[in-house]
Amino acid sequence: MPDLDTVAAAAADPGREQPWAELGLKADEYARIREILGRRPSSSELAMYSVMWSEHCSYKSSKVHLKQFGELSQETPVGKTLAGIGENAGVIDIGQGYAVTFKIESHNHPSYVEPYQGAATGVGGIVRDILAMGARPVAVMDPLRFGPLDADDTHRVLPGIVAGVGGYGNCLGLPNIGGEAVFDETYVGNPLVNALCVGVLRHEDLHLAKASGVGNKVVLYGARTGGDGIGGVSVLASETFAADGPAKRPSVQVGDPFMEKLLIECTLELFAAGLVAGIQDLGGAGLSCATSELASAGDGGMHVDLDRVPLRDSTLAPEEILMSESQERMMAVVEPADVEAFLAICAKWEVDATVVGEVTDTGRLQIDWHGDRVVDVPPRTVAHDGPVYERPFARPEWQDALQADGAEALPRPHGGDELRATLLRLAASPNLCDKSWITDQYDRYVRGDTVLAQPSDSGMIRVDEESGLGVAVSTDCNGRFAKLDPYAGAQLALAEAYRNVATSGATPIAVSDCLNFGSPEDPDVMWQLAEACRGLKDACATLGIPVTGGNVSLYNQTGETAILPTPVVAVLGVIDDVTKRTPTGFVAAGERVLHLGQTREELSGSEWAHVVHGHLGGTPPRVDLPDERNLARLLIDAGRAGLITSAHDLSDGGLAQALVESCLRRDIGVSVRLEGDPFVGLFAESAPRAIVTVPDGDVEQFLLMAGSLGVPVGEIGRTGGDQLVVEGEFGIPLAELRAAWSSTLPAALG
Template sequence: MSLPDTDYDLIHDELGREPTPAEDVLFENLWSEHCAYRSSRPLLSAFDSEGEQVVIGPGDDAAVVAVPLHDGDDETYITFGIESHNHPSYVDPFDGAATGVGGIVRDTLSMGAYPIALADSLYFGDFDREHSRYLFEGVVEGISHYGNCIGVPTVAGSVDFHEGYVGNPLVNVACVGLTTPDRLVTAEAQEAGNKLVLVGNATGRDGLGGASFASEDLAEDAETEDRPAVQVGDPYTEKLLIEANEDLIDEGLILSARDLGAAGLGGASSELVAKGGFGADIDLERVHQREPNMSALEILLAESQERMCYEVAPDDVDRVAEVAEKYDLGCSVIGEVAEGNYVCTFDGEVVVDVPPEFLAEGAPMNDLDAETLEPQERALPDAELAEAFEAVVGSPTTASKRWVYRQYDHEVGVRTSVGPGDDAAIVALREAGTGLALSSGANPNWTSANPYEGARAVALENATNIAAKGATPLTAVNCLNGGNPEKPEVYGGFKGIVDGLADMCRTLSTPVVGGNVSLYNDSVSGPIPPTPTLAMVGTKAGYEAPPATFAGEGTLLLVGEAGGALGGSEYLAKTGGTDRFPGLPANPAAVVEALADVANDESTLATHDVSHGGLAVSLAEMVTADSGAEVELADEIALFDETPGRAVVETTDPDAVYEAFDGVAPVTELGSATSDGELTLTVGGEELGYDAAAIADLRDVIERELE
């Protein structure tokens, strides 16, 4: 048993006896960091998760949020969740990433929702390392294979390359689902005597101990030794499960539901009944299995994919079985909701008999030491302007991600109005006449330089992405990734990103309604940077938005306040040197609101946020073969500063932009858009010039190097 002696003593005292072997592994997995959040839960109360739009907040498989109606009066809900599949994606990048997609989609199903959009935020070691490229290619292939096969569009996300992820990549996956009040289901058992029905794939031995595996540092031989802990997905079965779930929900056959993810059947069934204040009687031999001679421990803990645990009224069991048969899915009545303990039998013997709440919620929290990083001092490099511009614009982190998202089917479902490659995606919720904007990502350079301020910047950047498309933030979920929390400097950085993300989301009046924590992302190469992936949605009337490329005929304005520093910038990452982290605007919520108003003005021709790589990257991304710009800046800090909360606006009515930001934030005239496909920059009197082809060559580094 890998739990500490103090935990073992606590379990022994609660049970009044030695735990059985099956109970041993149940507690090991359900009390692991991955499931119990033992090091992070004491910090998570920092997040505000309530609001008039929040129907169900943290604690279920996914959050449920009411969508503002812009056309019609039928209530529409979205579900929103995010998960990590970090360790599995290092051991087996294809299956690790694929099953990460499958898991977050089933979280959506368990709330009675239909999945309509995915966002993937990915983090790898330096792009010039062969192993980093191997992981990168495998992860993207796994995501595209699974998402494309199940017919759920991947519309947003991010990709970062940073030396801190060499030994431990991150794969964070968010999913948005669509439902209505009458179809809503939760993971809370309703009544003793109802049946527990397992629907989906047969149970095998894959993924054994996945939760405990995700709660420890990656060993040097993890790629071989930990392979059995990685699940193997079958997207075609998942697609059948999606459609079967729709039928079951439509017919009102499901009383509560939980998908089988971390800790397998043991985790899903015990958490479902514990949440309702019940116990369970389960016969493990009734579980449909694909391998012979499976033990009770294997049946309980296997994380075989594409499985759901449903609570069903006794009179509805036969109909559930008929729906499962229609979709060629396995179906087992494995037991029932009961009063008292969580009890599992196998081969005529009781192998588990424990209080369900103690198993699901009884893990003691860790009290860990935290050290705070000192702010960086200013030591700027003496870099040649053209070389710096080309290094930043051509960095794999800031370069075009077209090689990634062209492998994803982002049009399936015919809801995608604005797809990958823009600041935020927009998905049409025609049921409500509402456009749903989606942005997801973090910036490890920022949070390495200053965890607290960097995390605040991550939240503001995602809100700015949404505002640049004319939407206002509605809600957010987070995936908080860190190294080994037992190291004070690591835990201090993790605490910083939690507080920073919570403070900025509170300032933006954006409730954080759910999330995931992934710690022990540590390897022989060291801990990852503290990485607070935030997925945020916003709403707007209609589904259209200004593009992020120049129209070629308007005045260019920079809206928002520069922070006047380069700490955490891609410029310093490429040229060396250090600096303090830039200051953020004093009134970010007003900035976001003003930007959304400007983006929706008919005189606005283009909008694009300024963040990773600063104006250098934003301007380069806006150039096309038919449009360019002439821009003048004071100095290199103005060109490479990455302060979020800013955007480039091309407009035919500059006065309207000045008026919108009056008393909110500065507006600076940059120059004018042109129709010649040329970007001409004058920086501190020094002129740079690049045509669209040269910029495309810089920005296509990923595609060029891989293909």
């Protein structure tokens, strides 16, 4: 091993060349670090700054756009936000003394490099974020994006990603209650693996990431630190530091869900015993992140002795220990009098725990290795005061031409036979087909509190067994809409998730987002990101719900080809009594089918244009947020009053797909009659719309309720039989429909 590059050596040898560029830093960023420290950084300090100032950790290209979410009111329709942007996850009051925390994050690039572990550790990381707020994790979701179903790359990554999500979540005993699987050629070589977790806590159990109280001890507990994931955040190889060091290490973390399960139960017992003064999970940037964020959010001082960090690999250099993203680790701040009890609970759960440092009054983060100081920095400069870029952005030159190329001129099906064939083709298409090949690999009902799960419009979890209090969550994004108009596309993503929550009978109260885009160094991409943020903020303001946290993932592109802009939006809702939920899909024969909302000839960016013509152009469906809010109110109030027996939103694939899914859910047919052009009626993707079923005796009261809210209603048919019938056009036996809908993924993936 080369001579240790200590803080003293850095001061004495200011001219030593350092691999700042290889670590992902820019020349001006390296110069700024030298300015902050008044000297060159030691190699350990350089490692910390490089990972903490990376795009993934510092949001340096997106901060200027994300700050507008902080301008939103933090009041929700049912209570207040207890913790918001800047914490590990948002925490929202849902009544009865309960709070819910939820957040969505990305693990895109690791999942391309090593699909199983990349996806698995994505789930593990978001679960620890939820745990760090003082909550018990209760459910996960997984919005996924892949290249075309027939692409070799998709066949390489999809099975591993799905197995990783399922394997980790199933071992933790967490139900997977929803998500998406979307296919598009822009995701070849860059799949998106977004992971969401929901946790439940009592108000008094809320914990924050801060290191306060001089003399309090800093305890590292969980798995030992290894060489996996070193530089994972900044996609970095370890030989940057020492040519004669260990062989190149994997950049993807390796997960152990059984250790995480022990870590969860151990941490919850530590919370219950009142032994935790502050806590932070170790995810991206590992110890670099946990130490600097805890110190900067507390009293500002911390001393850590790296010699005390339990290692799986004794050859690790201090830089590598600080950069390792080994999984299943937490860092807690503990009062001295509580350390013995803390360590005893960890021992009970067979979780390694070691006092590695203490809170100080120095205002500095100071780290020693073998008796020498290798880090001495102001912690806030590492964790919070990284670079902020106002990257140039401009509406792309090609945007006008793209929007001018609408779907109006595309050849359309005519007559019953062509409409029938089109409906079957769309039902069997990768984005609309049955996803049970994926979701059957997930345990959706473990823990016994799952009320709704895939393929319902939203997932729902019971929070309180006695009262029936529960929460519903949905994630959504149509990347084609966002490509056509990123401002409207982000709003449509929010609107669909909002609508999906309302169709279940829950009141939408909060948003988390995962903004997946291409390179921020491309002004076209930055314009897409800026417009999506602006659209999401404006829509949240109109709907009266806050953004409580989220994630930005940039550089999602292969060569010069960026992914479709994919601002995934998660909406959380609350329902007073889960027994009064509204199911997705027809539940009985002989009920009236009512269409809610207005259908317009809006086919640009639709599944029909995509599947049948491979076309993307025009403008997306019109956004009408006041109408969206009124439709949601109708769905919630009618569900609570027991007037509707089922509800399903209309989105991808239009009315046709909603009818397909509603029929096949319980093998109940339907006969509908459509006014006007049946092609537009079946396949347009106008928003906001939904279909509901209403028993004969409740129709009049439902119509009065809809009229009071100004929601257009049209009776389009009645449930029953064993076919999907469009009167005057065609009929399809449900057996034939199910064969088309359910065979696609098994045929492609085995």
